[in-house]
Amino acid sequence: MTVADHMDNSVQNVDIAIVGGAMAGATLALALARLSGTEKPLSIALIEAHLPDHNHPGFDARSIAIAHGSIFELSRLGLWPKLAHLGTAIKDIHISDRGHFGMTELNASQFHLDALGHVVELERVGQVLFSELNKTQVKLYCPAKLSELIPDIDSHTLVLDSGERICAKLVVAADGLQSKVRSSFYLPITQVAFEQTAIIANLQTDKPHQHWAYERFTETGPLALLPMADSQGQPRLSLVWALDHHRAQTMLNAPKAEFLAELQQAFGYRAGQFIDVSERHAYPLNLSYMPRPIHHRCVFIGNAAQTLHPIAGQGFNLGLRDVVSLLEVLNTAREQGEDIGSAAVTHAYLHVREHDRNSTIRNIEFLVRGFSNQYWPLALGRNLGLRLLSWFPPLKTPVAQKAMGWK
Structure with a gap:
């Protein structure tokens, strides 16, 4: 489903809005659609600025190495x-x-x-992922850009460049190094040249x-x-x-x-x-990374949370571990009837990711300089x-x- 299918200006209410549909965002959307099941399924919106072709900055001419551990996780998710x-x-x-x-x-x-x-x-992977997304109940807005993010206590409202509005209990920022979500919240990012x-x-x-x-x-x-x-x-x-x-x-x-x-x-x-x-x-x-990849009703994953030097080919593999950890936290919250955008949930994600993320970032910087x-x-x-x-x-x-x- 594309943005052309959503031309009214009514507010679309969803549980989770994912901003950015490259490797991390598309993988998360597909995994959430698969893991939600039929009993109390989560409603998901995915907002992506580019069609998945050779002009897509996340699905371009590059190749990436998907590590053995990542293949295990992708297999477990059915992808x-x-x-x-x-x-x-x-x-x-x-x-x-x-x-x-x-x-x-x-x-x-x-x-x-x-x-x-x-x-x-990556270009071929993008085509497959978007083909699979079109088979799910994920509300796909593509091509569509986030123009404004309006925070509230119980939700966030995302205003698209088309004028459409999406109200989400939880926003997942997967929109890369120049994250519009991060800049909307004026959140800091540490950069090492x-x-x-x-x-x-x-x-x-x-x-x-x-x-x-x-x-x-x-x-x-x-x-x-x-x-x-x-x-x-x-x-x-x-x-x-x-x-x-x-x-x-x-x-x-x-x-x-x-x-x-x-x-x-x-x-x-x-x-x-x-x-x-x-x-x-x-x-x-x-090397770019957010000291705390969370905010009120918002978590950051993949390159929106950190971008790595390609010295050890760990960029997507670390981002996928972000995805897997977030899925586990969200599933636990859903099973316990918690508000999936609550501070307890976002802080649980922060806690789960802290050691792996920090150690990987340190190791990459050590390798580059050493x-x-x-x-x-x-x-x-x-x-x-x-x-x-x-x-x-x-x-x-x-x-x-x-x-x-x-x-």
């Missing part, structure tokens, strides 16, 4: 079977430090798993990837390659290359042959020879750490658990 055909398995991860001796591997077989995770292309820009593109290689993913730390920042589905029989990898702003701009505009040569020099030939590259995109890399620093004692320490993981495999277990999206 992974809808997406599994889009995934390319990550069976092995090679981690190295350019110019140093440190390297190690994480292998699915060591943990008796078929895969450590799967890589999906890493002085890096990520070059995002898809690569063609001269040999199959064999389901290997690579994380290579360089003096300018991390360089990650993820396995993708072949295109017309041609092996592909998804690239995330962190560079300083000036170097990134140079590489963004460089002729294709020059770009591939510079990338090959930075990465090496472990993944084969890079023979072609798709359109390149650039994203500034920052592996971008060429101070020799620090470089020696991190390379010894990587070598120890190879020499003593039991040490890999906690590292692998984090990589696989388990808390």
